Amino acid sequence: MGTVQTNEAGLIARILAGEKELFHDLIRPYERMVYLTLFAIVKNESEAEDGAQETVISAYRHLASFRGDAKFSTWLTTIAINQGRRRLRKAKGAAEESIEEEADSHKGDFTPAPLTDWREIPLEALERKELRGALRAAVAELPDIYRQVFVLRDLEEQNIDETAEALGINPGAVKVRLHRARIMLQKRLAPFLRSTAPARRGFFGRAL
Amino acid sequence: MNLDCKHVWEHISEYIDMTVDAELRKDIELHLEHCEICSAILDSTRNILVLTADDRTFELPVGYSKRLHERLKDEIEKSKHEPPVGETK
Numbered sequence: 001m002g003t004v005q006t007n008e009a010g011l012i013a014r015i016l017a018g019e020k021e022l023f024h025d026l027i028r029p030y031e032r033m034v035y036l037t038l039f040a041i042v043k044n045e046s047e048a049e050d051g052a053q054e055t056v057i058s059a060y061r062h063l064a065s066f067r068g069d070a071k072f073s074t075w076l077t078t079i080a081i082n083q084g085r086r087r088l089r090k091a092k093g094a095a096e097e098s099i100e101e102e103a104d105s106h107k108g109d110f111t112p113a114p115l116t117d118w119r120e121i122p123l124e125a126l127e128r129k130e131l132r133g134a135l136r137a138a139v140a141e142l143p144d145i146y147r148q149v150f151v152l153r154d155l156e157e158q159n160i161d162e163t164a165e166a167l168g169i170n171p172g173a174v175k176v177r178l179h180r181a182r183i184m185l186q187k188r189l190a191p192f193l194r195s196t197a198p199a200r201r202g203f204f205g206r207a208l
Numbered sequence: 209m210n211l212d213c214k215h216v217w218e219h220i221s222e223y224i225d226m227t228v229d230a231e232l233r234k235d236i237e238l239h240l241e242h243c244e245i246c247s248a249i250l251d252s253t254r255n256i257l258v259l260t261a262d263d264r265t266f267e268l269p270v271g272y273s274k275r276l277h278e279r280l281k282d283e284i285e286k287s288k289h290e291p292p293v294g295e296t297k
Contacts, residue, residue: 031268056276132259179221182256185256
């Protein structure tokens, strides 16, 4: 068990014993994660913020029901996901769940976009503000089930098992969805990068 | 074994996550050595992940943390008149 978890376990014990203010410290490392999880589901800033607050309050109220067998971050993510889904259902009606189930089998073109000049410009391109905007838009447009896995794995950097547990799906489904999400993003952003890349292309155009 | 490009694409995500087995990993690396197209796809996909993990890409609303802790503070105050957390109701 890492130091983070040991410290966390200590914090949790003290909070439950009455040092309630320490909950601020417990939650601080996860504020960003909670917001991003909510945003991945509701896709609306103010809804995500309200949901994040509700998640944290709910975690505070139910802290005693947290069992040390899961990581605190996973437990918190599960609360955030439930909160997000509740909000989504309220907003959209109950149609969401059935869409979730069929989507893994959905046939799509999951082949990446071939391009050979991208590798020459990564640092320069990654600094571009427009590229960040394009990525945000592309992530927002991913089908829900792919976006949720992508956000947990690649944005929050949770591992495959944690992601599976939090979303209530199996690790195999996490891998498949993540793969598809990444390929869809690669494909989506490739033309954008190509159009903004310097005119240096061709198989052997790379400086050695 | 000689892999074709499509086969490499199918495993590109697992390759990035280092969850392919050693033999397949070796085959993929062999392929990448001479295939510019797959190398570029790998690099571009990795770049997207670097960009995704960059805090500047997905920013939190201004004042989010402050509002969150204010709300939490109120909640904690309220709960002080109740039994220890988690054991209410």
